[in-house]
Amino acid sequence: MADTPAVANLAIAPPATVVAETVGTTRDYWRAIWGNTGGKVAIAFLSLLILLALLASVIAAHSPSELLGPELTSRPPSWAYPFGTDVLSRDVLTRMLYGTRISLRIALLAATLSGVVGLLWGATAGYLGGAIDALLMRSVDMFLAIPRVLLVLTVVSLWPDLSPDGLVLVLGLTGWFGVSRLARAQALGIRHREFVSAAHALGVSRYRVLVRHVVPHALGPVLVATTIGVGHVLVLEAGLSFLGLGVRPPTPTWGSIIADGSESYQVTWWLTVFPGMALIGTSLAVNAIAHRLRVVIHPRQLPGR
Amino acid sequence: MTVPPSARGATPLLSVRNLATHFPVRTGLFGRPKAVVRAVDGVSLDVYPGETLGIVGESGCGKTTLGRSILRLIEPTAGTIEFDGVDFRALRGAALRGMRRHLQIIFQDPFSSLNPRLTVGTTIKEGLLVHRIAEGAAADARVAKLLDEVGMQPAYASRYPHEFSGGQRQRIGIARALAVEPKLIVCDEPVSALDVSVQAQVINLLKDLQKSRGLAYLFIAHDLSVVEHMADRVAVMYLGRVMELASAGDLYREPLMPYTQALPSAVPTPDPERKRMRIVLSGDPPSPANPPSGCVFHPRCHHPARDASCSVIAPPLEEKAAQHWCACFKQPPTVVPWDAQKGAGGTHPPERHLPVQALHQRG
Ligand SMILES: Nc1ncnc2c1ncn2[C@@H]1O[C@H](COP(=O)(O)OP(=O)(O)O)[C@@H](O)[C@H]1O
Ligand code: SF4
Ligand SMILES: [Mg+2]
Numbered sequence: 001m002a003d004t005p006a007v008a009n010l011a012i013a014p015p016a017t018v019v020a021e022t023v024g025t026t027r028d029y030w031r032a033i034w035g036n037t038g039g040k041v042a043i044a045f046l047s048l049l050i051l052l053a054l055l056a057s058v059i060a061a062h063s064p065s066e067l068l069g070p071e072l073t074s075r076p077p078s079w080a081y082p083f084g085t086d087v088l089s090r091d092v093l094t095r096m097l098y099g100t101r102i103s104l105r106i107a108l109l110a111a112t113l114s115g116v117v118g119l120l121w122g123a124t125a126g127y128l129g130g131a132i133d134a135l136l137m138r139s140v141d142m143f144l145a146i147p148r149v150l151l152v153l154t155v156v157s158l159w160p161d162l163s164p165d166g167l168v169l170v171l172g173l174t175g176w177f178g179v180s181r182l183a184r185a186q187a188l189g190i191r192h193r194e195f196v197s198a199a200h201a202l203g204v205s206r207y208r209v210l211v212r213h214v215v216p217h218a219l220g221p222v223l224v225a226t227t228i229g230v231g232h233v234l235v236l237e238a239g240l241s242f243l244g245l246g247v248r249p250p251t252p253t254w255g256s257i258i259a260d261g262s263e264s265y266q267v268t269w270w271l272t273v274f275p276g277m278a279l280i281g282t283s284l285a286v287n288a289i290a291h292r293l294r295v296v297i298h299p300r301q302l303p304g305r
Numbered sequence: 306m307t308v309p310p311s312a313r314g315a316t317p318l319l320s321v322r323n324l325a326t327h328f329p330v331r332t333g334l335f336g337r338p339k340a341v342v343r344a345v346d347g348v349s350l351d352v353y354p355g356e357t358l359g360i361v362g363e364s365g366c367g368k369t370t371l372g373r374s375i376l377r378l379i380e381p382t383a384g385t386i387e388f389d390g391v392d393f394r395a396l397r398g399a400a401l402r403g404m405r406r407h408l409q410i411i412f413q414d415p416f417s418s419l420n421p422r423l424t425v426g427t428t429i430k431e432g433l434l435v436h437r438i439a440e441g442a443a444a445d446a447r448v449a450k451l452l453d454e455v456g457m458q459p460a461y462a463s464r465y466p467h468e469f470s471g472g473q474r475q476r477i478g479i480a481r482a483l484a485v486e487p488k489l490i491v492c493d494e495p496v497s498a499l500d501v502s503v504q505a506q507v508i509n510l511l512k513d514l515q516k517s518r519g520l521a522y523l524f525i526a527h528d529l530s531v532v533e534h535m536a537d538r539v540a541v542m543y544l545g546r547v548m549e550l551a552s553a554g555d556l557y558r559e560p561l562m563p564y565t566q567a568l569p570s571a572v573p574t575p576d577p578e579r580k581r582m583r584i585v586l587s588g589d590p591p592s593p594a595n596p597p598s599g600c601v602f603h604p605r606c607h608h609p610a611r612d613a614s615c616s617v618i619a620p621p622l623e624e625k626a627a628q629h630w631c632a633c634f635k636q637p638p639t640v641v642p643w644d645a646q647k648g649a650g651g652t653h654p655p656e657r658h659l660p661v662q663a664l665h666q667r668g
Contacts, residue, residue, distance in 0.1 A: 025422075194418040195428075197378050198478070202432040202485060203405035212431075216422050 029223070033292045042285035049282065053101035060094040065250040074268050084270040086260045096274055099252035104282075106168050106253070107233040113172025114233075115226030118179025119218055125180070126187025127214045128206075137184060144177045152236065156245045164247050167240075171233045179225045186218035220297040227290040231283040238279055254279050316390075317351035318521050319375070319408075319489055324348045324384030325545075326367075326374045330594060342594045344370040345381070346545035349622075352489060357515065357522040359536030359553065361529055361568065363590055367545040368525045369413075372491040375523070376408050377401070389488065406436050409482035413494040415474035419466040425452070425477050426462030432485040451480040456510060472503035476510065483514065489521045496531060508534055528569050533557060541565045544601045545593050547622060551629040559659060561631040563608045566660045584660055599649075600633070608658050610635040613650030 033039035052059065062068070073089040075081055083092035125136035143151070151174045156162060159170070190196060191214070199209045234254070240246035241255025242262065249256060254275035261271025326345040344367045352358045360368050374381040377393065386393040388408060396404055412418035419428055429448045433439045439447045449459035455476040466474055475495060482490055492511065496504040512535065514520060526532045532539055532553070539556045541549040541564065549562035560566045567584040586605055591597055597604050603615040615635070622632040623640055634641035637655040646654075 194412040194414060195420040197373070198410065198412065198418060198481065199431065200378055201376055201405060201408070201410045202435060202481070203402035204431060204435050205402060208435070212423075213420055 028296045029293055032296045033289055036292055038288045039292045042288040045281055045285045046289075049100055049104065049278070052097055053104055056094075056097035056101050060091075060097045062091040062094045064090065064095050064098040064252050066090060066094075074264070076268075077270055083274050084268070086257070086268070086271055087264070088260075092257065092270060092274065095252040095257055096254075096278070099254050099257055099275065100278060102164055102247065102251060103234060103237060103254045103278075106164055106171065106237050106247075107230045107282075109168045110171035110175065110233045110237075111226050111229035113168065114175035114179055114229050115222050117173065118176030118225070119183045119215060119222045121176065122180035122183025122185075123187045123210060123214050123218050126184035126218075127191050127210050129188075129191065133184075137181075140177045140180050143174075148174050149236070149239075152240065153245065156240060161248055162246070164251065167237065167247055171236060175229055175233065179222055179229070182221045182225055183218040186221060187214050190214065190217050220293075224290050224293045224297065227286055227293060231286040234279060234282055234286075238275075315353050317387075318354045318389060319352040319523075320385075320387040321351070321375060322349045322385045322387075324371070324374060324386065325382045326370050326379055327382045340594045342592075343545050343596060344593055345374055346593075346596075347384070348542075348545070348547050350540055350547060350550065352521050352523055354488065354521055355515070355519045356537045357524050357535050359532035359539040360523060360525045360542060361532050361539055362527065362542035364527055365590060365593070366542045367593065368527075368542055369493055370545075371542070372410065372493050372523060372525055376405075376410055376491060378410070403436070406432065406485035407488045408491070409485065409487040409489070410491040410493065411475070411478050411482055411495045413497055415471045415478065415498060418478050419474055421466055424463055424465055425469075428466075428477065429462070429480050429484050432481065436485055438485065447484065448480075451484055452477075454483065454514070455480045456506075470503075471499050472507060475499065475507055479507075479510065479514070483518070486518075487520070489523065491523045491525070493525045494527065495524075497527065504531070511535070529557070530569065541568065544590060544596050546601065546632070547630075548602065548633075549631045550622070551631075555626070555629050559626075559629070561625055561629065561636045561659075562602075562633050563606050563611075563636075563658070564602050567607070602633075608633070608635050610653035610656045610658070612646075612652045614646040617649035618646065 033043060068085060068089040068091065070089065072081075072085050074087055075085040077084045081091055081093065083096055086092055086095070121136060121140070125133040152170055155170050155174075156167075159166060162170070196209060196213055199213055204212070237246055237253060238255030238258065241253050242259045244259065246255055247253050257275045258272055261268040265272050324345055325343070325347055327341040327343050330340050330342055346367075348371055350358065360371065362368055370379060373379045375386055377386075381394070384394075388404070391404065393404065393408075419425075426445070426448045429451055430444050433444045433447055438444075445462070448462050452459045452461055457473060457476055457480070461469075466477070469477065479495075495511070496507050499507060508531070511522070515522060522535070524532060524535050529539070536553045538550065538552050540547045541556075541562060543564050549556065549560070549565045551559075551561075556565065560568075564586075567586045584607060588605055591601070591604065597616065599614070599616040599618050600606070600620050603611065606615065618634065618641060620632045620634045621640065622630050623634075625631045625636060625638065633639075634646065635653070635655045635658075637657055639655055643651070643654055
C-alpha cells in the first residue's frame, strides 16, 4: 500500500510538446473554476480544510502530542473523541487538525517551489536557447531519468532529523523537472514572436524581457502543473511518513497518523479512514481545479467550457 | 564598393557597408552545419536624416533579415553599421541598449507584434521606463499623447490588443516605436497584412509623422506599388544583394536593372505616350543557400544582351548615371571591359535596354 502513491508519481512528467494556445487573465482562471459545480465543491472543500488547519490551536481540545492516559488507548470514535484515539492515547481529531496544517503546508510550499524553479529554469532555457538551453535541459533529462521516489528516498534517508521545511525542500526540488519542460515549450513558442523582438529593439534587457514577457506566457501551464503537483506531494509525503522517512514523530501529518495505525489497522480503522479520506478528498479537489484551469489554457481540448 | 553621397550633401544617419547575414542550416546526418543560407550577402546603403529609403524585392530576398540585422536583432555575419557616427556593431551591453532607442522597428504582422497579456498603455510605456524618459503620471501623459498622435483615443491605453483591428494594432506598434523618440524606423512591410482600405491610412500616418518628427525610414515592401508613395530613394534587392539603387523618380522613369524592370509598379510613366512594358518573371527566385554563379539573376534575365558571361562574372554595383546605381554589366556604361566579358564566354556586347515602349509601336 505504501508504494501505490509512489508509483502513481512516476507519471508526473507532462508532455513537453503541448503548448498553451491561449493566455488567460486571473479572472478567466477564477471564472473557469468557480463557474463549475465541481470547481465550486473543490474550492469549498479546500477552503474548509485550510480554515480548520489555520484554526487548529483554537478548535482542538488537546495538544497533538498529549497522552490522555492508558485507559484511553486505541478508543474508537465517540462523542468525547470524535475521531477516536491512537495507540499512544492521543486524540486523533486534534492530530488530524494539526496534521492537516502540516501536510497542506508541506504540499503547497513544495508544489509552489517546484512551480517557481521549473518556471524560471524552463523559461530561461527556452528564451536564451543555444548552449544554455542544451545545458539546462540536458540536466533536466538526466534527473527525469531517475524516478522521483528514488530521488526523494535517497535524500531523505541520508538526511537525519528531517524537519517539515527540509521535507518541503526535498519534495519541491525533486518535482520541477516536468514543469520546466512545460515552461520551456511556452518560451520557445514566443521567443521568435515579434513583440519579443520589439522589446529587444527598444533596448529592454534580457532579464526584463524574461520576467515581463516570457515568464508570464508560461504561467498558465505551469499553474496547472503546480496544482496537480500539490496532490502528488501530498501523496508522496504520506508515503514517506508511512515508511517512517517523513517528518519525524511526534509531529502529526496525514501520513504519520495512518502509519500510527498501520500495525493494527483491522481494529483501529479510524486511524486509516480519516486521514485517508482527507488525502483522497484533497487530491480529487486539487485535480478538479487543475482540470478547470486547463479549460482556460486549451479551450478546444475540452468541450463544455 | 561605395554608395552615392546624398544629393543634399548631408552626412548619412545610417551607413551600412558590405553587410552579410548567413544562417547555418543543419542538414547533415548528425546536425553538422552543412550549408549556409546567404540571406543578406554584402549589402551597402546609406540612409540620410529625414529621408525614406525603400527596400523592394520578392518575398524571401532577405529584406526582413536586412532590416533586423541593421538593428542587430539578428547578429550580422560581416560588415559594418555606422549610426549617427557611432560604430553600432562595436556596441555591447548597456551601451548597445542605450543606443537602441534611436533605431526602432515596425513589424509586418500586427497580431504577433503586441504582447497579448499587456495593455496598450503598458506596451507603449515600456520604452519610456527602460530609457527613463518618463515615469509615473508623466509616463501616462506621454502614452496618452502618443496614442493621440497615431490617431487613437487616449482612453485605449487600458485596453488589451485583442480588442483592436489590424490597422489599430499597427498604430499601437507605431506609438511604441515613437515613444523612445527614434531617429530612424525600420518599417518591415507595415501595411502588407492590412486591408487595402486601411493601408493608405497607415501610410499617410507614417508620412505625417515623418514630417512632424523628422524621421528617417527604411521602408521595406515586396513590390514598388507601396514604396513609390513613400520613398525618396529605392534599393532593389534580389537574393540578399542590392541590385539597383536610385532616386524613386529615376527608378520608375529608367529602371536599368532587368530585375527592377520586371517588378510590378502602379505608377504610370510620366509621359502618357509611353508605357511600361509588362515583364513577367519566369520561375521562382533561386535558393539563397545555393545562389547561381556570376550574376545571381541570370537564370531569369530577359536582357537581350544576356549571354554566357553573365553566369561567370559577378556584376559590381556601379554608377550608371548620377546617383543611379545598378549591378548589370550589360547595361552601359560598365567597368567590366568587353574583352573580359568575351573572355568569360560573352557573345553579346552591352546594349542599353529599357522596357519602355512608345504606345504606337505596340499597335
Ligand atoms: N533564422 C533563419 N534561419 C535560416 N534561414 C532563414 C532564417 N531567417 C530567414 N531565413 C531565410 O533567409 C531568406 C531571407 O528571408 P527574409 O529576410 O525573411 O526575406 P524577406 O523578408 O525578403 O521575405 C529566406 O530564404 C529565408 O528562408
Ligand atoms: S548581368 Fe547579365 S544576367 Fe545579370 S542582369 Fe545584367 S544582363 Fe541580366
Ligand atoms: Mg519579410
